Amino acid sequence: MLLEDLLFKPENSLVVQSMHSRLGAEAVNGDGFGVGWYDAQDRPGIYSSTEPAWNDRNLRELAGHARADRVFAHIRATTGTPVQQTNCHPFRHGHWLWMHNGSIAEFPTVKRDLTVAVDPALFPHIEGSTDSELFFHLALTFGLEEDPPAAVARAVGLIEETGRRHGVEHPIQMTVAVTDGETTWAFRYSSMGASRSLFHSTDISTLRAQYPDHPLLHGLSDDTRVVVSEPLGDLHGAWREVPESTCLVVHGGHEELRDFAPALVPA
Structure with missing residues (x-):
C-alpha cells in the first residue's frame, strides 16, 4: 500500500495525531517523526526528520509514491533528550525495526548502569541519546x-531492577513495536499497570462487508493488520484494545495475544 494511505488519508491519520493526539500523553507530537518500510532491499528503508510531521513537504511527497507491505511510523514528543535525527524512531539494526512509546523513568539516573549492560559489540551502533534506542540495544x-518476547522481557526486567535499585518507584512505561519484516511483535506494559494505549485492527474482510462504500477499505487485502497507539478512525468494531501486560504477535493475516511479564536477568 502507499504510505499516504496510513500517514495522511485516514480520518485520524498519524499526521493528524501529531497535531491533535486524542489518547497520547502529549496532545502535540511535534519533536520529529520517522517512517520505516520494507521493500526489495536487504534491510528496511528509513526516512526521519526533526520537522513536525504536519510540516514536512518531503514526507507528503514520499508518502504519495512509496509502496510497502510493512510500514512502521512514529511521531515524537521528547521526554527530555534532544530533538535530533538520531533520536527519531524507528530505530534500525540489520533488518530489524523498533519503536517505543513511553519512557524509562529518571533516565539520567539509571542510564549508566543500563548502558554498561549492552553487549560491547552492539554499543558502537547506538547513535542517539534516547532511552528508547538504549532499550532496543538491551533487547538485542x-x-x-x-526470541523477541523473551528478549524484551529480560530487558524490561533489567530496567525495573535497575530503577528500583536507584529508588525509582515505577521504572518503565511502554508500548513497543518491533519487526523483522515478516512478523511484528507489539508490547503493552508499564510498572504501574497503567500503560499507554495500544490497539489492533479487526478482520478487514468483515469490515469491508459492513462498510462496502468506505474508501479506506477498498485497497486493503484480507490479511492486512494495523497496530496503532490510537485508532485511525471511528468505524464501529474496527479496533480492539490490546490488554495490559500483553504481547501481540502479528504474522500474515493472523494475530495472537500472549501474556507478557518482565523476566529476571541471571547474574
Whole structure:
C-alpha cells in the first residue's frame, strides 16, 4: 500500500495525531517523526526528520509514491533528550525495526548502569541519546533476533531492577513495536499497570462487508493488520484494545495475544 494511505488519508491519520493526539500523553507530537518500510532491499528503508510531521513537504511527497507491505511510523514528543535525527524512531539494526512509546523513568539516573549492560559489540551502533534506542540495544543484547518476547522481557526486567535499585518507584512505561519484516511483535506494559494505549485492527474482510462504500477499505487485502497507539478512525468494531501486560504477535493475516511479564536477568 502507499504510505499516504496510513500517514495522511485516514480520518485520524498519524499526521493528524501529531497535531491533535486524542489518547497520547502529549496532545502535540511535534519533536520529529520517522517512517520505516520494507521493500526489495536487504534491510528496511528509513526516512526521519526533526520537522513536525504536519510540516514536512518531503514526507507528503514520499508518502504519495512509496509502496510497502510493512510500514512502521512514529511521531515524537521528547521526554527530555534532544530533538535530533538520531533520536527519531524507528530505530534500525540489520533488518530489524523498533519503536517505543513511553519512557524509562529518571533516565539520567539509571542510564549508566543500563548502558554498561549492552553487549560491547552492539554499543558502537547506538547513535542517539534516547532511552528508547538504549532499550532496543538491551533487547538485542538479550537475544531479540532469536526470541523477541523473551528478549524484551529480560530487558524490561533489567530496567525495573535497575530503577528500583536507584529508588525509582515505577521504572518503565511502554508500548513497543518491533519487526523483522515478516512478523511484528507489539508490547503493552508499564510498572504501574497503567500503560499507554495500544490497539489492533479487526478482520478487514468483515469490515469491508459492513462498510462496502468506505474508501479506506477498498485497497486493503484480507490479511492486512494495523497496530496503532490510537485508532485511525471511528468505524464501529474496527479496533480492539490490546490488554495490559500483553504481547501481540502479528504474522500474515493472523494475530495472537500472549501474556507478557518482565523476566529476571541471571547474574
